[in-house]
Amino acid sequence: MELNDIRQAISDTDQQLIGLLAKRRSLALAVATAKLSQNKPIRDTKREQELLLSLIEKGKLQGLDAQYVTRIFHVIIEDSVLQQQAQVQGQLNGDNTDAVRVAFLGGQGSYSYWATQKYFARRAEHIIELGCDSFNEIVNAVETGHADYALLPIENTSSGSINEVYDILQHTRLSIVGELTHPIEHCLLGLPGTDLSKIRQVCSHPQVIAQCSQFLLGLTNVKIDYCDSSSAAFAKVKALQDPTIIAIGGEEGGKLYGLEVLTRQLANQKHNVSRFIVVARKAVNVAKAIPAKTTFIMYTGQQPGALVEALLVLRQHGISMSKLESRPIPGNPWEEMFYVDVAANLSDYAMTRALEELNSITKFVKVLGCYPSDDITPTQPQN
Numbered sequence: 483m484e485l486n487d488i489r490q491a492i493s494d495t496d497q498q499l500i501g502l503l504a505k506r507r508s509l510a511l512a513v514a515t516a517k518l519s520q521n522k523p524i525r526d527t528k529r530e531q532e533l534l535l536s537l538i539e540k541g542k543l544q545g546l547d548a549q550y551v552t553r554i555f556h557v558i559i560e561d562s563v564l565q566q567q568a569q570v571q572g573q574l575n576g577d578n579t580d581a582v583r584v585a586f587l588g589g590q591g592s593y594s595y596w597a598t599q600k601y602f603a604r605r606a607e608h609i610i611e612l613g614c615d616s617f618n619e620i621v622n623a624v625e626t627g628h629a630d631y632a633l634l635p636i637e638n639t640s641s642g643s644i645n646e647v648y649d650i651l652q653h654t655r656l657s658i659v660g661e662l663t664h665p666i667e668h669c670l671l672g673l674p675g676t677d678l679s680k681i682r683q684v685c686s687h688p689q690v691i692a693q694c695s696q697f698l699l700g701l702t703n704v705k706i707d708y709c710d711s712s713s714a715a716f717a718k719v720k721a722l723q724d725p726t727i728i729a730i731g732g733e734e735g736g737k738l739y740g741l742e743v744l745t746r747q748l749a750n751q752k753h754n755v756s757r758f759i760v761v762a763r764k765a766v767n768v769a770k771a772i773p774a775k776t777t778f779i780m781y782t783g784q785q786p787g788a789l790v791e792a793l794l795v796l797r798q799h800g801i802s803m804s805k806l807e808s809r810p811i812p813g814n815p816w817e818e819m820f821y822v823d824v825a826a827n828l829s830d831y832a833m834t835r836a837l838e839e840l841n842s843i844t845k846f847v848k849v850l851g852c853y854p855s856d857d858i859t860p861t862q863p864q865n
């Protein structure tokens with residue numbers, strides 16, 4: 483067979499794969515409806531386990547190794563579960579699936595832009611993008627009704643919590659309605675033909691700079707230029723047309739501005755992932771069939787043991803905490819507000835009781851939102 487003919491056969495096979503993936507997805511959505519009518523949870527790890535074992539067996543017969551089959555089906559199953567969860571949530575909360583207006587940091591090509599695309603691809607036909615220059619502007623867009631949702635990065639595996647966003651949450655009336663984890667792969671990006679040894683200026687968002695601090699220490703005589711977003715940095719490098727100025731951001735984003743990758747994998751942590759939250763004016767209910775997270779803030783006061791007492795309430799109700807963060811309370815020096823993420827549905831009896839008790843033993847408690855957990859831990863195909 484000629485090269486072109488073989489390639490044509492590969493393209494035909496890929497097209498069939500795409501068709502099969504789309505078919506599998508629509509079957510998964512039908513499964514979700516059937517599960518709801520039978521009061522069954524969306525995730526069924528026993529079924530996933532059986533499926534993986536049987537696929538590994540079938541793969542072996544056709545020369546496909548177990549790891550390859552497992553890796554591919556982890557991606558397919560994760561998509562299937564997230565797709566089902568989004569459908570169930572949309573139905574429960576009467577979401578608009580035609581068009582949503584979403585505010586996020588930066589313009590086309592920023593990390594928040596890609597996260598927005600990923601999150602809403604499962605939830606709406608059309609995204610009306612509202613790129614913003616700051617976290618305050620993003621939140622304001624939703625508060626004033628210019629946008630339906632805002633997407634905000636809240637923590638990252640390299641740089642930790644994004645304090646500015648935590649501080650905004652203390653004062654906003656908006657509710658957290660969703661979360662999303664998204665891999666962040668920082669690259670040095672420059673105009674075509676840029677010579678790394680001649681670089682004088684690196685542009686990016688302060689969070690990106692913080693996540694690449696170790697790499698940047700190795701660059702001498704280079705000025706750091708803090709921009710509003712990674713996409714603003716791309717735009718600047720493109721506009722200046724100076725090959726001594728480069729940006730840090732995602733490869734796909736840089737491409738939109740005609741920039742090329744000079745170096746990859748710049749983050750301090752190899753596994754560099756950001757967690758984003760989605761906020762809206764109206765809180766949502768989370769279907770019982772879906773694992774939920776609740777985020778609340780509390781001020782315990784400064785008496786000895788106050789935080790321990792509060793955390794004991796969670797333990798007494800069998801509620802597990804996935805995150806505890808403290809932030810200063812503006813205007814009250816040395817006093818701290820605690821941010822707590824728990825694996826619980828706000829409408830669970832245990833959670834209702836825990837919040838009642840926390841209300842009585844702390845000085846202030848406010849629920850920031852209850853939303854579906856994005857954590858789809860892959861099922862391992864053990865016998």
Ligand SMILES: C=C(O[C@@H]1C=C(C(=O)O)C=C[C@H]1O)C(=O)O
Pocket residue numbers: 509510513524525526527529530533558559562563566
């Ligand atoms: C589709 C289903 O829902 C989920 C997704 C699965 C899949 O995509 O194969 C398997 C089990 C469930 O966690 C199902 O239960 O069959």
